[in-house]
Amino acid sequence: MFLNSFRLLWLFIVIPNVTPVGRQLDPTCSVDWNLAGKTSEEIVFDLSCNVTSGWIGLGLSRNGAMSGADIVTARLLQNGTIILDDRHGVGNQKPIRDIKSDYKLLASSKNSSHTTVKFSRLLNTCDKDGDVEITDDTLKLIWAWGALGPAENLTQHKPTNRGAIVVNLLDKKVTPPPPIHSSINLGQTVTLNSNATLYTCKIHKLSVQQKNHVIGYEVYFQAQAKQYAHHASVLSCTPPSGASADQFFSQYADQEYDCYYTDKYFPTEHCKFFEFQWTLGGVPTYFPEELGVPIGEQKDQYYMTMFHINNPLKENGLEFRLGFNLFYTQQLRKHDIGFLQLGLNSSRAYSLTVPPNSAKYVLSSHCPGDCTKILPTSGIQVFVYLLHFHLSGKKMKIRHFREGVELPWIGYDGNYDTNFQMSRMMRKHVTVLPNDHITVECEFGTKEKWLNGSTVIGGRGIGEEMCQAFLMYYPRTKELNRCGSSVEHEQLLKFMGIDKVKMDKAENDPMVLTPPTLAGKRYSQVVSGINWTTALRDNFQNMTKYGPQTAVCQGVTSDKKFNVIAKYPVIKKDYVPINKCDGKGGHSACHKFKVSFILLQITLSIPFLVFMVLS
Known part of the structure; x- marks a missing residue:
C-alpha cells in the first residue's frame, strides 16, 4: 500500500496564528x-x-x-x-x-x-x-x-x-497580512557552467530612502530553476571605513558574479549581514504583525543576493532568472527583526571532518558567553529557527545554557530531511540573555548507499557538509550577526599525522606537502586511509566535540569581530525533554520552569x- 517515494515541498514559515x-x-x-x-x-x-x-x-x-x-x-x-x-x-x-x-x-x-x-x-x-x-x-x-x-x-x-x-x-x-503596500524585486540571471557547485551573487541598490518595514518575502523562479536552487540569502552591505556606499558598491551593482571564485574582485566580505534566508522547503514568508525587518534607514543602502546552485550533471550554458520579492510597508511595526547565524562557518572547510563509515558522529559549535555578553541587557527574543545540513546530516539541536544550567533546547529535529529545510516558527519565544552560551550540535551519518561510507568534510557543495543554524529574533542588534566555533586545522592535521598542507582559494580539501609518505594526497584521502578502530574513532570524537575550539564573534561590520576560546560549559545535568508516557526527563525542582517548557514542547x-x- 502507500508509496515509498515522495514529493518534496519547500517551506519557510513565520506566521503566529492558529488558523487550520x-x-x-x-x-x-x-x-x-x-x-x-x-x-x-x-x-x-x-x-x-x-x-x-x-x-x-x-x-x-x-x-x-x-x-x-x-x-x-x-x-x-x-x-x-x-x-x-x-x-x-x-x-x-x-x-x-x-x-x-x-x-x-x-x-x-x-x-x-x-x-x-x-x-x-x-x-x-x-x-x-x-x-x-x-x-x-x-x-x-x-x-x-x-x-x-x-x-x-x-x-x-x-x-x-x-x-x-x-x-x-x-x-x-502562512497568511499574508492585509494589505501589502509595496514590493522590491531583487532578481538576478544565473548561467550554469561546468561546475557542480555555483555560488552566484549580485549587488542591488535599494530604492527606499527612509525607514520602512519588510513584512514578508518570497523567492521566485523560472520553471527550470527550481531543480538547481539549493538555498539563497539576502545580505546587507557595509562599505569599508572612509568610503560611502555609493562610491564603493555602485561599480559592482547590477552585475552577476561568482561569489567566491572569480578572477575579478567582488566585495563579498563587505556584504555579510544576513537579512533574509531561503532553503529547500521555503514558501512565501510573512512575519508576526508586531515585527518587521527595517530597510531604508541608511542613505544609499545596498543588498547582496546569493544563490547556491547545485548542478550535479554539470550542464553548461543554461540560463534562467530567480530572485527575492520583498514586501514592505511605511507603517512601522513595534520591533525590528534581527538575524543570527550559528554553527560552523563554511570557510573553515575541513574543520568539519566526518570519518568514513560513521553512524552517529556529532560535531559541536559554540557561541559562548564571551560573545553573547555584547547583547542588550534585556536580551533578545528568538521566534524562528532554521537548521541547515547537506546530505549526511541526521539530527541537529540548538542547546542553551545559562549560569551552569542547561535550558530547554531552542530548536531540534531528530529526523532531518535535507529537502525540507523549513524555518520553524516557535510557539513560545525564547529569551537569550547576555553571557548565555549556545551550542549547535550536528549529528552525521555516512553509511547510506549514496555516501558509500566515504569521508565527508566541510564545504559549500551539496556533497560536502555544513552545520549551521539561523535564528530570527527581536529587538535587532548590530553587535552580533554570526557566532560559531570550530576546531583549529592544526589540531586535525596533527591527529591525522600531517605536517603541512597547501590549499588554493577554490579548494576545501587541501593537498598534503609533508610528511613525504603522505605528500601528494588530499586531506580526505589521508582520513579515508586511516584504520579507524573504535578507540581511535572515540578519541577523535572526544577531541572534536569536547575539546577547546576557536569561536568567532562577528557583528555587522568587519571592525565588530573578535575571537575567543570556547568549549562546553560545566553543568550538573543535561536537559532531557519530559516523556509524559514514562515520566522521565526534565530537571529537578531547582529548575521548575524547564519542566513546564518540556510539557509545552511535547504538546x-x-x-x-x-x-x-x-x-
Whole structure:
C-alpha cells in the first residue's frame, strides 16, 4: 500500500496564528488540521477526497515507507456508514489494525462527488507498538485510496492512487497580512557552467530612502530553476571605513558574479549581514504583525543576493532568472527583526571532518558567553529557527545554557530531511540573555548507499557538509550577526599525522606537502586511509566535540569581530525533554520552569504529525 517515494515541498514559515493548516495532497484529496484542547495536546483533521466508495488512508512515516508507518483508514461502506480504523504498516501489505484505537471520528459527510471525514488524535498516544509520536521532527506523510473487497475490507490500491510529501505537523499556516503596500524585486540571471557547485551573487541598490518595514518575502523562479536552487540569502552591505556606499558598491551593482571564485574582485566580505534566508522547503514568508525587518534607514543602502546552485550533471550554458520579492510597508511595526547565524562557518572547510563509515558522529559549535555578553541587557527574543545540513546530516539541536544550567533546547529535529529545510516558527519565544552560551550540535551519518561510507568534510557543495543554524529574533542588534566555533586545522592535521598542507582559494580539501609518505594526497584521502578502530574513532570524537575550539564573534561590520576560546560549559545535568508516557526527563525542582517548557514542547510536538491523516 502507500508509496515509498515522495514529493518534496519547500517551506519557510513565520506566521503566529492558529488558523487550520491545509494541503492539497493531490488532485483527489486535501486535508486541513489544527491543534485542539486546552493544552493543544490534540490534533484535529478535516480530510476531503473526490472519492465516494472504497477506502481512503493516510500515514505518518519517518522514512517515507509504509513499514513502521502510523496509518488511519476510513472505509466507506455501502450502507453509507464510514468506519475509521487505526492501523500500522508492516511492509507492502494490508496495514494491521492496532489493538488500541487512538483516532476519534468526530464527523463525516458524503455527497455525489466527495467524502469528508473529521477526526482527532493525541499528539503523543503512548502507543509505542503502532503510533508515531508527533514532535518537531520532520516526517513523511503518505496516503492512498482504493476499493473495498469481500466483507468490505481493504484491497490493494492502484499504483497511481498513492503519494507522499515531507511535512512538519507543527507548522503554522502562512497568511499574508492585509494589505501589502509595496514590493522590491531583487532578481538576478544565473548561467550554469561546468561546475557542480555555483555560488552566484549580485549587488542591488535599494530604492527606499527612509525607514520602512519588510513584512514578508518570497523567492521566485523560472520553471527550470527550481531543480538547481539549493538555498539563497539576502545580505546587507557595509562599505569599508572612509568610503560611502555609493562610491564603493555602485561599480559592482547590477552585475552577476561568482561569489567566491572569480578572477575579478567582488566585495563579498563587505556584504555579510544576513537579512533574509531561503532553503529547500521555503514558501512565501510573512512575519508576526508586531515585527518587521527595517530597510531604508541608511542613505544609499545596498543588498547582496546569493544563490547556491547545485548542478550535479554539470550542464553548461543554461540560463534562467530567480530572485527575492520583498514586501514592505511605511507603517512601522513595534520591533525590528534581527538575524543570527550559528554553527560552523563554511570557510573553515575541513574543520568539519566526518570519518568514513560513521553512524552517529556529532560535531559541536559554540557561541559562548564571551560573545553573547555584547547583547542588550534585556536580551533578545528568538521566534524562528532554521537548521541547515547537506546530505549526511541526521539530527541537529540548538542547546542553551545559562549560569551552569542547561535550558530547554531552542530548536531540534531528530529526523532531518535535507529537502525540507523549513524555518520553524516557535510557539513560545525564547529569551537569550547576555553571557548565555549556545551550542549547535550536528549529528552525521555516512553509511547510506549514496555516501558509500566515504569521508565527508566541510564545504559549500551539496556533497560536502555544513552545520549551521539561523535564528530570527527581536529587538535587532548590530553587535552580533554570526557566532560559531570550530576546531583549529592544526589540531586535525596533527591527529591525522600531517605536517603541512597547501590549499588554493577554490579548494576545501587541501593537498598534503609533508610528511613525504603522505605528500601528494588530499586531506580526505589521508582520513579515508586511516584504520579507524573504535578507540581511535572515540578519541577523535572526544577531541572534536569536547575539546577547546576557536569561536568567532562577528557583528555587522568587519571592525565588530573578535575571537575567543570556547568549549562546553560545566553543568550538573543535561536537559532531557519530559516523556509524559514514562515520566522521565526534565530537571529537578531547582529548575521548575524547564519542566513546564518540556510539557509545552511535547504538546506542540504532537499536533502537526497527525494532520495529514486521510487523503
